[in-house]
Amino acid sequence: MKLWHCHNARSLRPLWAMEEMGFDYELETLPFPPRVFQKDYLGVNSLGTVPFFQDGDVTMTESSGICHYLVEKYRRADFSVAPDHPEYGDFLNWMYHSDATLTFPQTIVLRYTMLEQGNRRLPQAAEDYAAWYIARLRRLDAHIIDREFLCAGKFTVADIAVGYALHLGQSLGLDERYSKQVKDYLARLQARPAFKKTAAIGADQSPFK
Numbered sequence: 758m759k760l761w762h763c764h765n766a767r768s769l770r771p772l773w774a775m776e777e778m779g780f781d782y783e784l785e786t787l788p789f790p791p792r793v794f795q796k797d798y799l800g801v802n803s804l805g806t807v808p809f810f811q812d813g814d815v816t817m818t819e820s821s822g823i824c825h826y827l828v829e830k831y832r833r834a835d836f837s838v839a840p841d842h843p844e845y846g847d848f849l850n851w852m853y854h855s856d857a858t859l860t861f862p863q864t865i866v867l868r869y870t871m872l873e874q875g876n877r878r879l880p881q882a883a884e885d886y887a888a889w890y891i892a893r894l895r896r897l898d899a900h901i902i903d904r905e906f907l908c909a910g911k912f913t914v915a916d917i918a919v920g921y922a923l924h925l926g927q928s929l930g931l932d933e934r935y936s937k938q939v940k941d942y943l944a945r946l947q948a949r950p951a952f953k954k955t956a957a958i959g960a961d962q963s964p965f966k
């Protein structure tokens with residue numbers, strides 16, 4: 758397995774997942790955004806985005822989808838929820854909620870506060886999408902208030918998928934607006950050795966110090 762990764766980007770989801778599961782993998786770390794700072798990366802992934810993941814003939818570009826692939830393909834029931842479990846639908850919902858609902862608005866904040874320069878920065882758009890992101894945490898606020906992890910009473914790749922979104926929000930300074938239970942949940946996830954190890958990788962190539 759090989760993964761292309763940038764520090765604090767969505768590629769942290771599959772990187773963290775592979776580390777939790779103890780897989781052997783090859784890792785390529787890139788400066789962010791690679792389409793600007795490492796143009797030959799477009800020859801690997803024409804989208805220019807990270808993650809890019811390769812497993813034999815399989816190539817993938819969706820961070821939560823790669824986590825789902827890893828547990829299904831390598832039958833890691835210990836990090837997943839089985840289809841016959843009553844919380845299977847919930848598990849899949851958190852898996853896909855993580856990027857489509859939670860990470861997407863944050864990318865607007867990142868772009869218009871950090872990536873664009875000068876008068877291309879848009880404070881109003883950034884604030885509107887920050888508020889949108891915080892409002893989209895409502896479902897998590899209610900769900901995590903009396904749980905340690907999202908599903909089936911154990912740590913799964915759904916926690917990795919959602920936990921990364923919360924971590925990205927923290928790096929954007931949006932965690933001041935998290936509820937106490939979400940702050941505590943994020944701290945629990947960030948205390949995991951596999952998170953600590955993988956979250957540090959590539960920091961030296963990050964433009965965001």
Ligand SMILES: N[C@@H](CCC(=O)N[C@@H](CS)C(=O)NCC(=O)O)C(=O)O
Binds near residue numbers: 766792808819821
């Ligand atoms: N939905 C995809 C999105 C991938 C994506 O847009 N990644 C961002 C980093 S978090 C990226 O590579 N941006 C650089 C660019 O768009 O040039 C996923 O979940 O992996």
